[in-house]
Amino acid sequence: MARVLFISWLAVFLIGAAAAAGELKVGDRAADFTLQDPTGKTYTLEASEFQGKVLSIFYVDPDESDMNEHVSEALKKAADDKILDRTYYKGFGITNLKATWKPNVIIKAIVKGKQEKYQTTILLDYDYTILNLWSLQNDSSNLVVLDKERICRYLYKGKIPDSEIPRIIALIKEYQGK
Numbered sequence: 001m002a003r004v005l006f007i008s009w010l011a012v013f014l015i016g017a018a019a020a021a022g023e024l025k026v027g028d029r030a031a032d033f034t035l036q037d038p039t040g041k042t043y044t045l046e047a048s049e050f051q052g053k054v055l056s057i058f059y060v061d062p063d064e065s066d067m068n069e070h071v072s073e074a075l076k077k078a079a080d081d082k083i084l085d086r087t088y089y090k091g092f093g094i095t096n097l098k099a100t101w102k103p104n105v106i107i108k109a110i111v112k113g114k115q116e117k118y119q120t121t122i123l124l125d126y127d128y129t130i131l132n133l134w135s136l137q138n139d140s141s142n143l144v145v146l147d148k149e150r151i152c153r154y155l156y157k158g159k160i161p162d163s164e165i166p167r168i169i170a171l172i173k174e175y176q177g178k
Helices: 002-021 069-080 104-118 131-134 163-176
Strands: 056-059 089-096 121-125 141-146 150-156
Touching: 056 104, 056 131, 056 163, 069 089, 069 163, 089 104, 104 121, 104 150, 121 131, 121 141, 150 163
Parallel strands: 056 089, 089 121
Antiparallel strands: 056 141, 141 150
16 A cells, blocks of 8 residues: 555655746746856856846757858848847857757867857757757757846847748847836
């Protein structure tokens, strides 16, 4: 009897834990994380450079790094053209290192180049931390937009159509003003 009770309790606990982890959806508060950049600097969603800013976060398999490059370019241009205000907006990336066969040393070199090109931060996810935390798509490119309170306002898994770009920019602009 004690064994049956223990197994029942364990099943309830595991189901509850799975539900608590859940999938990030529009309207949900994003769970925080701790990741490092290629230099070893540690970041969380509450990092000072992210405070008070709307965030666009690309979570990318290095093998699919160009999948949504057109969106990254459009967001950079919108910020350069002052459509998006860098005082209240920050775009950054998270590289899913576990999803690729490429050596980490090569990925880190590529990441450093992209950081310079986009004037941004790119974090390294060695063990599916964000993939599991937010239930994102593996072997792909994902975009998550969080408002200043870290509420998810946009989520796209896979290749983003060109037609979505004006919507993404308008959404970021709207929430950076709030």
